[in-house]
Amino acid sequence: WYLADPEGYAFFSAGMDCIRMGTPTTIVPGTERMYPESVIDSITLNGHTNNLKSSQSNRTNPKFSFCEANLHLALGENYFDFWQAMTASRLKEWGFNTVANWSDIKLAQKYHIPFTLTLGNYPTTEQLLFRDLPDVYSPEFEKQSQIFGETLGPWISEPLVIGYFMANEPKWGFGAFNLAAEMLEDNPGTYSRKALASWLAAQYQNNVNNLRLAWEMPEIKFEDLVNQCYRRLNEKNPAIEKDLWDFSRLLARRYAELPAKALKVVAPQILNLGLRFAWISSDLVYEMTDYMDVFSLNCYQMIPEVETVKEVTRRSGLPCMIGEYHFGALDRGLWGNGLQGVANQAERAKAYRQYFEQCAAHPDIVGCHYFQLYDQPVMGRFDGENWQIGFIDERQRPHPEIVEAAQQSHEAMYRIRSGKQSPVTEKANVVTRIAF
Numbered sequence: 001w002y003l004a005d006p007e008g009y010a011f012f013s014a015g016m017d018c019i020r021m022g023t024p025t026t027i028v029p030g031t032e033r034m035y036p037e038s039v040i041d042s043i044t045l046n047g048h049t050n051n052l053k054s055s056q057s058n059r060t061n062p063k064f065s066f067c068e069a070n071l072h073l074a075l076g077e078n079y080f081d082f083w084q085a086m087t088a089s090r091l092k093e094w095g096f097n098t099v100a101n102w103s104d105i106k107l108a109q110k111y112h113i114p115f116t117l118t119l120g121n122y123p124t125t126e127q128l129l130f131r132d133l134p135d136v137y138s139p140e141f142e143k144q145s146q147i148f149g150e151t152l153g154p155w156i157s158e159p160l161v162i163g164y165f166m167a168n169e170p171k172w173g174f175g176a177f178n179l180a181a182e183m184l185e186d187n188p189g190t191y192s193r194k195a196l197a198s199w200l201a202a203q204y205q206n207n208v209n210n211l212r213l214a215w216e217m218p219e220i221k222f223e224d225l226v227n228q229c230y231r232r233l234n235e236k237n238p239a240i241e242k243d244l245w246d247f248s249r250l251l252a253r254r255y256a257e258l259p260a261k262a263l264k265v266v267a268p269q270i271l272n273l274g275l276r277f278a279w280i281s282s283d284l285v286y287e288m289t290d291y292m293d294v295f296s297l298n299c300y301q302m303i304p305e306v307e308t309v310k311e312v313t314r315r316s317g318l319p320c321m322i323g324e325y326h327f328g329a330l331d332r333g334l335w336g337n338g339l340q341g342v343a344n345q346a347e348r349a350k351a352y353r354q355y356f357e358q359c360a361a362h363p364d365i366v367g368c369h370y371f372q373l374y375d376q377p378v379m380g381r382f383d384g385e386n387w388q389i390g391f392i393d394e395r396q397r398p399h400p401e402i403v404e405a406a407q408q409s410h411e412a413m414y415r416i417r418s419g420k421q422s423p424v425t426e427k428a429n430v431v432t433r434i435a436f
Helices: 037-041 066-094 105-110 139-150 179-183 191-203 208-215 238-266 283-291 306-316 345-361 400-417
Strands: 013-016 115-118 128-130 161-165 295-298 320-324 365-370
Touching: 066 105, 066 400, 105 115, 128 179, 139 238, 179 191, 179 238, 191 238, 208 238, 238 283, 283 306, 295 306, 306 320, 345 365, 345 400
Parallel strands: 013 365, 115 161, 295 320, 320 365
Antiparallel strands: none
């Protein structure tokens, strides 16, 4: 598999996530004494704080970007333009050809670097079925899907767009959950419950006695599935488990189908890069692949999960893109080494080369995107992450070891992909991760 650029040339996406001016740290109430007074009053550093509200925990607290403040202090009022130029130059020098998720798209356009789109506000409903799973059979979800599709309008004629990610790591996919059974724990009266009752009626020839016999529930009625709540109903017998699992497939399918179709109506020529699953938690992820062009997966391992990728492509008929991976160490200033820890910066360099070159060599992988450009702030981002995982620290100093490794791998990636050069085999020294 290959991606193709607008002129028809083969393209492997070597990407970097979070290309923006660092990560703001959240000033949690009670920790103000740990910061310089100038940060707290946000005056001498020109107010590099904000109080943006969000549904995520801790996001209502003030935040401060030391990275942005350092740039402003050093460069004056035009610091942002300088940062864009410097960063674009670095990315090109280091061999990155993709501005990936959660990045400054204007930088990509200004300096002519291909990019992926991060679509926000995935369609949802006021009443959720389980975790972040919307009531996918409701008119509300259908309407929100149409609105979602329209967000692609401004990008129809942009040749630098590689594709779009519909969402990132749906929370209902964090485990092998029987979605229909979870829905029946709560949420009486939803459209998806009504769809379940109708579907079961069709499965059992509109004869409730057939349902009662199969489910070994002599009093149940089809309408009970709309109005009653059941605790772990799928565990009562195999017939219930199968029926609810089969309907879970329909829930998962519709979750992707309506938004994906709406997006394709607006921009049929732009690739749908999928939902960036955290991992393959169950077969439900494959129910959505009919509506994607690429299957995306975040994969925090020392090397990409080769057999998993093969299985994804075999079952979906799609190539795979790695949306996130990283390696961190504790020898340069921070207290966390992320989701894959190695001994030091030299080992980070080995790890990068091994991972990236294995991706380039895998025939079913069309790109991999490193998370992230900057180290995280020592006092943590909104959720506390304070990992040494970046290519650059908050004072704009690159980590030369991993930079050099990336340059070497990126320079060789098409030779590796075509089989003219073998990927490196030297393994990094893995240590215990210090993350969550």
